[in-house]
Structure formats: C-alpha cells, structure tokens
Amino acid sequence: MTLPTPSRPAPATIHLTLMLVLTFTTGIVDAVGYLGLDRVFTANMTGNVVILGMALAGGDDLPVLGPALALGGFFLGAMLGGRLVNRAPADWVRASTWAFGLTGVLATGLGLGSLVSPPEEGTIWAFVVTGVLALAMGIQAAAARRLAVKDVTTVVVTSTLTGLAADSRLAGGTGASWPRRLLAVALILAGAGVGAVLLAVGGASGIGVGMLVAGVLSLVVTIVGHVIHR
Template identity: 75%
Template sequence: MCAVTNARLHLVLMLALTFTTGIIDAVGYLGLDRVFTANMTGNVVILGMALAGGDDLPVAGPLIALAGFMLGAAIGGRVLRRAAPGWTHLSTTTFGATGVLSVLLGVAAMVEPPHEGEVWGFVVTALLSIAMGLQAAAARRIAVKDVTTVVVTSTLTGLAADSRLAGGTGENWARRALAVVLILAGAGVGALLLQAGGEAGVGIGMLVAGVLALVVATVGHWRREPVAV
C-alpha cells in the first residue's frame, strides 16, 4: 500500500475515534457526575473551580479521571515505545484494548448502572479514563496531523490561525473541520443515547463507542503496512 493511501486511511480511522470520543465524554459528563474521561482540559478546569469553592462541583471524579488517563497514556507510551513508525501490531493491541475496555464497561454498566458518588461510578470513571489514555497514546504514535482523537482545541486554533482570513493558506482545513464536527456529532449521539437508554444510557454509550473502536482497530490491522523482513 502506498504512503498516501496509508495516510488517508489513518486519517479516516483517527476521525472515527474522534467521533467515539464525543460519545464517551458526553456519557461521562452527563452520566458520571460531570467528569470528562477523554478531555483532560475540562477536568482540570472543573477541579480548579471546585477547589476554589465552586458550588456543587465534583472533586473526586476529575481527580480519578486525570490519574486514570495519565496511567493509560503511560502504559500506551511504554507499549509503543519501540514500535516501528506507522500502524503496527502494537497499535492494534492498544486500540483494541481501548475498545475491549469500553465494551466490557458498557455491558457491566447496563447490568449495574453507575451513580454519582458511588464506588462503582468511580471504578467506571477510572477504567474508562485508562482506556482513553491508551487511545490518546496510540493516536499520538500514528501521528495524524491535527487529529489527536481526544481534544480539538489545538485543531480549532490551527483552523483559524492558518485560514485565509488570517492570511494563511487554509492548509488541512477539511480534516480540522471534520474533527470538530465529528466530536460535536459524537457528543450529540452520546446525549441522545443517554436520553433514550435511561439508566442504561451510560452503558449503551460506552458499548457503542467500544464497538466502533474495535472496528477501527480491526480495519487498521488488516490494512497496516507490511513488516520488512
């Protein structure tokens, strides 16, 4: 497979994971006591306001999410440290682990819905954050420009700063805009799944996101670059 085709495939797969991130963060924020399990900037801001005395803002959830995400990213970084550039079997393993964790948590949360302030809710937050840390580390290794899968602040900055309005060339505007639209759409889907699923909505959202992540891992594995011998 030529390098251009590989790059396009990786872009599509990372955009798909960006969509799943929107789902995950929506069900986390709305169903797990206002906690982001992928967007750590949001957790830091919530935690800062809570520590400053903000009314009815969570502390334990954001702290657990931050610790879990960093642990997941550290594990992913260590696993992928010596991997060759591009998509390797270790990329498949890491993205697959994200999908498996999300699916298992989704099924478990459908059987026993997590509630705010309960131990089970904190366990779900921790494990889901680990999964998203793994995804972020693996996506960083794939290194698709402007698509981190977990945040879009830098993507929005690039979209605006490099636009023709700002005197730039508008380079990569389509992928940047798609990343923003897809995380937005994912959040909308996550919110709808919560509304439709009731108490099981958190689990359904994680299950849907996990299945999509497994599809991404499978397609990336099938179409990965051949290993030189």
C-alpha cells in the same frame, strides 16, 4: 490482457479516516461521562483540570473525586500506551493493534457492565467506571499520538480549532488542511450529540449503551487498521 490493479488508499489517508472515527467515539464517551457520571470528562483532560481547580477553590456543587480519578486514570493509560507503542515505528504496527484493541475491549466491557448494573453518581461502581474509562482513553491518546496524524489527536480539538482559524485565508494563511480539521471538530461534536441522545432516550441504560457503541467502534477501527496494514 491483464487487468489494471486497483489502487489502494495511501496509509496517511487510512490513518486519518480511522482516527476521525475514534474522534467521534471520544465525543460519545465524554458526553456519557459529563452527563451521566457527575460532570466528569474521561477523554478531555483540560475540562477536568478546570473543573477540579474550581471545585478546590470552593465552587458550588462541583465534583472533586471524579475529575481527580479521571486525571489519574488517563495519565496511567497514556503511560501504558506509551510503553506499548514508543519503541515501534511511527506507523500502524502490532503494538498499535494491541493499544487500540485494549481501548475497545475496556470500553466495551464497561458498557456491558453498565448495562447490567447502571452506575449511579457518587457510588464506588461509578468511580470505577470513570477511572477505567479514562485509562482506556489515555491508551488511545498515546497510540494516536504515535501515529501522528496531523491535527487529529482523537481526544481534544482545541489545537485543531486554533489551526483551522489561524491558518485560514481570512487570517492570511493558506487554508491548508481545513477539511480534516473541520471534520475532526464536527465529528467530536456529533459524537457528543449522539451520547447525549443515548442518555436521554435510554435513561440509566444510556451510559452503558454509549460506552458500548464507543467500544465496538474502537474495536472495528482496530480490526480494520490491523487487516489493512498486514
């Protein structure tokens, strides 16, 4: 008598789960950046563009260099991520492992470095952390884009919220995909809350702890994704 082979989760389900975990880490990273690195978003570039625009127009006490560095770092990271994954199939391949792994290594390294020497607003080290962390998030965004998990980009939820509302039954839609959309919004919200708590509890060390948590989770996602897809 042969035992039935256990069914394995579909690749789409695996990809969705892993990208939702990375969405949670994005909330942590952005909370750490905004609250600990002088109001800078290292993943949500829309926020940086708005802050930079207001600052250049003379907004009081708004940073210029930090958001500019984050925008540049993210752009370079997205190009690097694109170079890694664009020639590969739209699936989890070796290039995906390299891209997500690089994101995790950079975030983890910055977290450890920030524990040893906490970055202070306006210092060279703080600007280095901002630029490199944004570069890491750009790599992640490009790799996630190649996987093309619907409604889960890992770095923004504006389009996800739009789809959640516009496709809802209240708006005359079918309500399709609402669980994943709601989860994506909830997880980035939860991640931001965790990042804020880590900063409040850890003080100067909270910046490093937040990046370390995000980096380790990114590495876990990378390992799980690579092992499953082998």
